[in-house]
Amino acid sequence: MDDKRGRFEAQVLPHLDAAYRLARWLARSPADADDAVQEAVLRAFRAFDALRGSDAKAWLLAIVRNCSWTARRGEQRRAFVPLPEDGDVVEDQTMIAATPDPESAAVHRDDERTFDRLMASLSTEHREVLVLREIEDMDYREIATVTNLPIGTVMSRLARARAALKARWLQEIEARPHAMP
Amino acid sequence: MQCPEALRVQAYFDGEVDAIAAAEIERHVDGCTECRALLEDLERTRTALRRDLTDFRASPALRARITEALNEESSARTSQRSAAGRASWRTPSFWMGAVSGLGASAVAAALVLLLFTPLLSRPLVDDLVGAHMRSLMPSHLIDVESTDKHTVKPWFASHADVSPLVADFAEQGYRLIGGRADYLDHQRSAVVVYQHGAHVINVFSWAADDRNLPKSATRDGYHLLFWRTGDLEYCAVSDTGWDELQGLVQLLKNLSSREHPE
Numbered sequence: 001m002d003d004k005r006g007r008f009e010a011q012v013l014p015h016l017d018a019a020y021r022l023a024r025w026l027a028r029s030p031a032d033a034d035d036a037v038q039e040a041v042l043r044a045f046r047a048f049d050a051l052r053g054s055d056a057k058a059w060l061l062a063i064v065r066n067c068s069w070t071a072r073r074g075e076q077r078r079a080f081v082p083l084p085e086d087g088d089v090v091e092d093q094t095m096i097a098a099t100p101d102p103e104s105a106a107v108h109r110d111d112e113r114t115f116d117r118l119m120a121s122l123s124t125e126h127r128e129v130l131v132l133r134e135i136e137d138m139d140y141r142e143i144a145t146v147t148n149l150p151i152g153t154v155m156s157r158l159a160r161a162r163a164a165l166k167a168r169w170l171q172e173i174e175a176r177p178h179a180m181p
Numbered sequence: 182m183q184c185p186e187a188l189r190v191q192a193y194f195d196g197e198v199d200a201i202a203a204a205e206i207e208r209h210v211d212g213c214t215e216c217r218a219l220l221e222d223l224e225r226t227r228t229a230l231r232r233d234l235t236d237f238r239a240s241p242a243l244r245a246r247i248t249e250a251l252n253e254e255s256s257a258r259t260s261q262r263s264a265a266g267r268a269s270w271r272t273p274s275f276w277m278g279a280v281s282g283l284g285a286s287a288v289a290a291a292l293v294l295l296l297f298t299p300l301l302s303r304p305l306v307d308d309l310v311g312a313h314m315r316s317l318m319p320s321h322l323i324d325v326e327s328t329d330k331h332t333v334k335p336w337f338a339s340h341a342d343v344s345p346l347v348a349d350f351a352e353q354g355y356r357l358i359g360g361r362a363d364y365l366d367h368q369r370s371a372v373v374v375y376q377h378g379a380h381v382i383n384v385f386s387w388a389a390d391d392r393n394l395p396k397s398a399t400r401d402g403y404h405l406l407f408w409r410t411g412d413l414e415y416c417a418v419s420d421t422g423w424d425e426l427q428g429l430v431q432l433l434k435n436l437s438s439r440e441h442p443e
Contacts, residue, residue: 017237
């Protein structure tokens with residue numbers, strides 16, 4: 001294995017799950033997410049020399065985002081529901097198995113579905129900043145790098161995304177009072 | 182009606198403010214029921230998302246596909262390199278071929294983004310514009326309010342890491358209205374604030390390093406002019422026209438060459 005490949009695998013591939021999560025929330029199907037991630041990793045490899053000292057995770061996610069948006073562009077708008085499908089690798093299986101009370105595991109499962117649905121109902125722009133901030137724990141500067149937005153826009157978009165998610169959540173609670181966590 | 186501090190409260194929640202600003206915001210939240218509720222909402226939403234959102238992972242099948250694609254790419258590169266030794270004109274066509282298979286415009290966009298913009302100055306430009314925009318939010322423009330350079334200058338000594346040129350050019354239309362310290366590029370930069378007509382011009386300054394910064398940039402309708410004086414990097418940011426911004430920059434440059442003739 002040549003040196004570039006080795007460095008690429010050490011610096012960039014550890015972020016593959018993060019790349020997939022972002023792609024999954026931007027793509028219309030798990031298959032589209034797979035395609036976007038594969039293409040992004042190849043592009044990242046070709047452009048790897050340009051990475052130098054920059055943050056590899058933000059850099060890879062910026063390419064993933066590019067690939068995902070490109071794949072979406074020109075497609076017809078249709079309902080977006082990225083709920084887990086058979087064959088999806090879902091990491092929390094062990095967590096559920098380790099939960100002593102099967103009922104609470106089922107409740108957790110329910111909440112999980114609820115939040116997946118709430119997220120899916122947001123605009124792609126809002127989902128994107130929420131995933132980067134809350135799931136990937138990126139700071140404003142990193143989010144700005146990934147989304148190619150000014151930091152001021154990241155701040156205001158994040159505020160709107162959080163407000164939108166909260167509004168959907170309240171609707172959900174009103175519709176099903178027992179859904180309150 | 183949203184509290185005008187809401188974005189700052191969010192920035193506090195996200196750990197994006199320094200200790201001094203954090204203390205200020207905490208004081209504000211103590212007295213503002215709306216912002217207290219906002220903080221609670223932010224916390225609940227984050228907890229719920231981190232706990233309940235499905236944690237997707239790249240599947241083993243996808244990982245295998247990627248390894249295979251990288252193998253192909255590596256061997257293609259190797260044969261390309263040996264071919265290039267024999268006929269160097271082939272290299273561009275190899276890349277064009279590789280590129281055209283992928284949606285040329287998207288790849289071109291990615292390459293422009295990754296290869297041709299100075300990677301290091303890019304986030305800095307974003308930060309400068311972000312800091313300029315934040316400064317325009319209510320009550321964030323000025324930490325020390327004064328039209329007197331003898332007040333502003335010493336204030337920087339205790340609040341910023343650098344001591345920039347401070348002068349009032351009211352006669353030429355650029356009125357000194359105060360100073361501010363902003364966290365920028367891992368240091369407490371000094372910001373001198375001028376008013377020009379209805380426009381605010383922030384002049385940022387920070388310790389220069391060996392990075393090559395652009396001479397100018399435009400982002401979201403804001404113009405940025407960079408220059409260096411001695412060991413300080415300066416950047417003037419505003420939504421004025423180029424000529425007006427250049428006017429102030431020229432005054433500052435003239436003054437520093439008079440004060441520190443080289």
